[in-house]
Amino acid sequence: MITVAGLSARAGSFRLADITFEVPDGEYGIVIGPAGAGKTTLLEAIGGIVPVTGGAVTLGGRNVTALPPDARGVGLVYQHGYLFPHLSVEANIAYGASDAAIGRELSRRLGASDLWGRDVRSLSGGERQLVALARALARRPAVLLLDEPFSALDPRRRASVRRELRAMHREAGFTVLQVTHDFAEAGLLGDVAILLDGGRMLQAGSPEDVFRKPASPYVAEFLGAENVFGGEVRVVDAGPADRTGEAGVADRTFEFRTTPGGFTMIAVGDAVPGPAHAVIRAEEVVVSVAETASSARNVYQGRIVEMSASGALVRVTIDVAGTPLVAALTTRSARDLGLVAGMTVHASFKAMAVHLC
Amino acid sequence: MADRAGYRIASVVTALGASLLLLFLTLPVAQLVAAAGLPGLAQLGHDAELRDALVLTAVTASAATLLGMIGGTPLAYLLARRAFPGRAVVAAVLDLPIVIPHPVAGIALLLALGRQSAVGSGLLALGLRLTGSVTGIVCAMLFVAAPLYLSAAREAFARVDPRYEAVARTLGDPAWRAFRRVTLPLAFRGLVAAAVVMWARAISEFGAIVILTYNPKVASVLSYDRFTSYGLPAALPVAAVLVIFALIPLIALRALRYDRSAAGL
Numbered sequence: 219m220i221t222v223a224g225l226s227a228r229a230g231s232f233r234l235a236d237i238t239f240e241v242p243d244g245e246y247g248i249v250i251g252p253a254g255a256g257k258t259t260l261l262e263a264i265g266g267i268v269p270v271t272g273g274a275v276t277l278g279g280r281n282v283t284a285l286p287p288d289a290r291g292v293g294l295v296y297q298h299g300y301l302f303p304h305l306s307v308e309a310n311i312a313y314g315a316s317d318a319a320i321g322r323e324l325s326r327r328l329g330a331s332d333l334w335g336r337d338v339r340s341l342s343g344g345e346r347q348l349v350a351l352a353r354a355l356a357r358r359p360a361v362l363l364l365d366e367p368f369s370a371l372d373p374r375r376r377a378s379v380r381r382e383l384r385a386m387h388r389e390a391g392f393t394v395l396q397v398t399h400d401f402a403e404a405g406l407l408g409d410v411a412i413l414l415d416g417g418r419m420l421q422a423g424s425p426e427d428v429f430r431k432p433a434s435p436y437v438a439e440f441l442g443a444e445n446v447f448g449g450e451v452r453v454v455d456a457g458p459a460d461r462t463g464e465a466g467v468a469d470r471t472f473e474f475r476t477t478p479g480g481f482t483m484i485a486v487g488d489a490v491p492g493p494a495h496a497v498i499r500a501e502e503v504v505v506s507v508a509e510t511a512s513s514a515r516n517v518y519q520g521r522i523v524e525m526s527a528s529g530a531l532v533r534v535t536i537d538v539a540g541t542p543l544v545a546a547l548t549t550r551s552a553r554d555l556g557l558v559a560g561m562t563v564h565a566s567f568k569a570m571a572v573h574l575c
Numbered sequence: 576m577a578d579r580a581g582y583r584i585a586s587v588v589t590a591l592g593a594s595l596l597l598l599f600l601t602l603p604v605a606q607l608v609a610a611a612g613l614p615g616l617a618q619l620g621h622d623a624e625l626r627d628a629l630v631l632t633a634v635t636a637s638a639a640t641l642l643g644m645i646g647g648t649p650l651a652y653l654l655a656r657r658a659f660p661g662r663a664v665v666a667a668v669l670d671l672p673i674v675i676p677h678p679v680a681g682i683a684l685l686l687a688l689g690r691q692s693a694v695g696s697g698l699l700a701l702g703l704r705l706t707g708s709v710t711g712i713v714c715a716m717l718f719v720a721a722p723l724y725l726s727a728a729r730e731a732f733a734r735v736d737p738r739y740e741a742v743a744r745t746l747g748d749p750a751w752r753a754f755r756r757v758t759l760p761l762a763f764r765g766l767v768a769a770a771v772v773m774w775a776r777a778i779s780e781f782g783a784i785v786i787l788t789y790n791p792k793v794a795s796v797l798s799y800d801r802f803t804s805y806g807l808p809a810a811l812p813v814a815a816v817l818v819i820f821a822l823i824p825l826i827a828l829r830a831l832r833y834d835r836s837a838a839g840l
Binding site for chain 1: 736738739741742743744745746747748749750757760761
């Protein structure tokens, strides 16, 4: 288990301040954040590489804050691998391993066996990352700290290495904390997501919660939510919670009005009346040509002002009462519906899809 | 068109300036070697004093370099890696012997290590004389040349990314072992180059040595002695041999640098 409590650290002029989160034993933690957020510094503080100026790091129930890196039982893989250039690939992998056979087996599983005879300086970026990963794993660490370890791998290799690492993680039961810029990777791998920016922690929780219920409009936008609206929240139905004091927050219904002007939407869940932001992920917005009966409580008529294709998806921007609402559809759906710019359509989304923050 | 003409004029002026400087730097040395190189080398066969001076120069320069490496390597590492209060001041003080005139360095050493000083008299009581001795030559060479080693060694360590050490530490190495297994091998060529630079500086030293120890004579002092006692013709072969001798570390340094760039480091 990785427990970080009120952690502050310094790396040159950069400061990491008051970071608190927990990655339970054997789980996979993901650290996300923009460049310069302090992601690498966080890993280095946990690994004992940069000095901790406050708070505590506990690994597997043992307070390691004052321990040197070699006594912490962590493995660290940097984005650029940092393979020792004066050693062979084999010597690199065997560097910290108690048994050379472990390194061979790990290399085989990660698809790096054919690199054994190669000169370290001749390896590509992706190959370096594979060797660095095998080297860290060969020591059998209790905690594995990974700083964008797959960033230089081609997409096919990345998927297979990611799968293999996940399998090894399940088998060996080590705890992982991985930095990534790839939200898909975060969703695929992570049990816990930690969002950093400017050396501070913005949010921590399950990836589902962090992506669906961002703590602030900034988090929502950083995580790629395209519909983030400022406005005012009003309680429509206080639900049995307020009437009896027992029911859950999911029973409360709110009305959110975007400002200035714009449109009104219904949301359920937890919120405080007053100024707030509403976040609706583009994937939650359904587009139809005619108004159809559905369980969605938020249905609007609008005009398509822009369509942009990205891979298999099309992002459709619909002008709803002067406010742009973005919907993500598959290219096939957009084609079947005959969507074109200027067309009048209906956009709908469920009250549950609205996250108020 | 005007731009192109201006560029041509600038190129010609630059080439002329560079050629003149190159000529100024190489002509005296080339003329010296051409005039007295072969006679000087021939003189090595029958001039025992010259042979002894060269051997003494090589031995004392090597001893000073060894001492500089032993004491300077940890200090260079600390200066490259650790931030501590007053680091800039320490670095500046260590560079001081490079910028002060070398006779002044000799006077300072005489003041600190001479018979009248506390250190000098204390060591003399233990049987170690620092003036007029081989030890004095080593001290003078160490004083003027060690800062060059420190500076180059510090650069060599600074070029090794600390993250290599960080990785080694997480792979189970305590600090000393990570230094020995990773940092030292990666900085090794730079350290050897630093030692060669120090050795080259030590063999060419004259000002500080002549004040601290005139006898026994190192090659530079012998060259000066022959010049003042017997005139230019007697000094020429010695001077020429010293130039040829000084070429050895320079060639070694170039070979190291070539090897380094060929290795992609």
